[in-house]
Every structure is written in structure tokens, then in C-alpha cells.
Amino acid sequence: DGGITQSPKYLFRKEGQNVTLSCEQNLNHDAMYWYRQDPGQGLRLIYYSQIVNDFQKGDIAEGYSVSREKKESFPLTVTSAQKNPTAFYLCASKSPGAGELFFGEGSRLTVL
Amino acid sequence: EDKVVQSPLSLVVHEGDTVTLNCSYEVTNFRSLLWYKQEKKAPTFLFMLTSSGIEKKSGRLSSILDKKELFSILNITATQTGDSAVYLCAVVPNTGNQFYFGTGTSLTVIP
Numbered sequence: 001d002g003g004i005t006q007s008p009k010y011l012f013r014k015e016g017q018n019v020t021l022s023c024e025q026n027l028n029h030d031a032m033y034w035y036r037q038d039p040g041q042g043l044r045l046i047y048y049s050q051i052v053n054d055f056q057k058g059d060i061a062e063g064y065s066v067s068r069e070k071k072e073s074f075p076l077t078v079t080s081a082q083k084n085p086t087a088f089y090l091c092a093s094k095s096p097g098a099g100e101l102f103f104g105e106g107s108r109l110t111v112l
Numbered sequence: 113e114d115k116v117v118q119s120p121l122s123l124v125v126h127e128g129d130t131v132t133l134n135c136s137y138e139v140t141n142f143r144s145l146l147w148y149k150q151e152k153k154a155p156t157f158l159f160m161l162t163s164s165g166i167e168k169k170s171g172r173l174s175s176i177l178d179k180k181e182l183f184s185i186l187n188i189t190a191t192q193t194g195d196s197a198v199y200l201c202a203v204v205p206n207t208g209n210q211f212y213f214g215t216g217t218s219l220t221v222i223p
Contacts, residue, residue, distance in 0.1 A: 031209070042116070042200065042213040043155075050209060058210075090154070100146055101202075101211055103154040 002027050006091050006104035013078075013085075013111050021076045021107045023091035031094040032074040033101065036060060036087045043090065049074055078109060086111045115139075116203050118214035125221055129191050133217045135201030136183040143207075145177055145184050148200040150216070155200055158186070191221045 004025045013019045025032065031050050035043040045058030049068040063082025068074055078085045088108050092101040115138045125131055137145065144162045148155035159168040161177035161184060168175050172191075177184045188195055198216040205212075 033211075035213075040121075040215065042118075042215040043202075043211075044213075045210065048209065056209075100157045100160055101155075102157070105153045 004091055004093055004102055004104035006089075006107050009105065009107060011107060011109050013109065015111055016080045018077055018079050019085075019109065021078070021089055021091075021109070023074045023076065023104060024072055025074075025091075025093045025102075025104075026072060027093055027095070027102060028071070029093035029095060029102070030071065032068070033092040033094070034058075034064075034066065034074070034076045035090045035092065037090060037106075038087050046076065046089075085109055116201055116212050116214040118199075118201050118217050120217060121215065122218040123220070125191055125219070127191060127193060127221055127223055129221075130187065130189045131191060131219060133186040133188075133199050133201075133219070134183060135185070135214055137201075137203045137212075138182065139203045139205050139212060141206035142179065142182075142203065144204045146202045146204070146211070147175055147184070147186050148202065150198045150200055151196075158199075188219075191219075193221050193223060195219060196221045 007022045033048040034046040044060050047066040049055035065077045090106045091104045117136050119134045146160045147158040159175045166177040172189045174187045198218050200216045201214045202211040
């Protein structure tokens with residue numbers, strides 16, 4: 001089935017450690033996005049990529065990094081520079097034109 | 113600065129009630145407005161409204177877009193417990209690259 005797969009679903013990390021969240025899609029979408037969701041807040045854009053080997057910062061990119069080496073994959077690294085990384089992270093891809101976003105199931109990161 | 117505001121933040125109703133969720137926006141060069149339902153994890157797409165499609169309906173859910181007054185409403189009639197979720201509104205400007213989300217409305221339907 002076509003869709004977006006995020007892994008891991010749950011992740012615990014100690015302060016000072018980097019962690020990478022995986023996002024893979026088989027929808028053949030060019031555009032991919034990473035959002036962060038905190039309780040009582042909407043989705044905030046971290047990074048997005050319109051095409052392979054190109055990506056742009058969103059509103060809250062500090063402390064995060066991404067890569068887009070393949071069309072299907074858009075991993076997000078949460079670095080130790082991110083001051084408050086505990087959150088729910090959603091990856092999405094966009095259908096062509098003025099299409100809607102398709103979301104993965106999310107990854108919940110907890111920093112101990 | 114582009115902005116999307118949803119109201120109310122939360123809502124508790126009884127099964128069978130009708131609810132109206134609001135989304136107002138300030139976006140430069142509006143292209144489309146989207147509604148999503150988020151139950152536990154992944155938001156699922158409900159409707160997309162554009163200049164050429166300002167009213168959508170699917171079963172008990174319907175939505176309209178008022179481009180003049182810059183808002184949209186999502187109506188749910190005869191609510192069921194399965195409608196309990198967070199409903200998110202997102203607006204897309206003409207660049208088509210970014211989606212600006214509101215904080216969402218948390219709906220709880222009690223039996």
C-alpha cells in the first residue's frame with residue numbers, strides 16, 4: 001500500500017544525544033515536510049524539501065538538520081542543540097500541484 | 113505575518129449535537145484552505161477549499177469558505193463518539209510550498 005512510514009514510533013534519548021527520525025514515502029511525491037506538534041499548539045514547520053538534494057528551513061529549524069539524498073527518504077536529526085526536543089514529530093509529503101499533505105503516523109520523542 | 117486562528121480551542125458535546133468549528137486566516141495571496149482530522153497520530157485529510165470550490169460536503173461533515181471575510185467553518189451534524197478528535201485547519205499561499213496550521217480544535221463527543 002502507498003503511504004508514509006515513520007520510525008521509530010517511540011524514542012527515548014538522554015540529554016546531549018543526537019537522534020535521527022526516519023521518514024520514507026512510496027507515493028512518488030516530490031515535496032516532503034517535517035512538523036513538530038506540542039500539546040495545545042498546532043503543527044510547526046521544521047524543514048521542507050521540494051526536490052532531491054534541496055531543502056529549506058521552516059519556522060523552528062534551530063537544533064534540527066535534514067538531508068534529502070533520495071526522493072523517497074527525508075530523515076530528520078534532532079541534535080543536542082535543540083533545547084526542548086520532547087515532542088511529537090510528523091512527516092508529510094505533498095501531492096503535485098495544489099494538493100493536500102499526506103502524513104505519517106508520527107514519532108514521539110522523549111528526552112530523559 | 114501569515115496567521116491561522118481556530119476557535120474554539122476545545123468543545124464537549126453530546127452525541128447527536130451539531131457543532132461548528134471556525135478557522136480564520138490572514139495569508140498573503142491565498143491559494144487554498146484544508147481541514148484535517150487527527151484522532152491519535154496521523155492527521156487525515158477531510159476537505160480542501162479554493163476559490164473555485166468554496167463549499168464541500170461529505171456525509172455529516174460540510175465546510176464552507178468565505179474568501180471575503182477570510183474564514184472557513186467546518187460543520188458536523190448528528191455527532192458520534194467517533195467524531196472525537198482534534199480538527200486542524202491549514203492555509204496554503206500561492207507559492208504552494210508551505211502549509212500554515214492553526215492550533216486545532218479538540219472535539220469530545222460524549223454518549
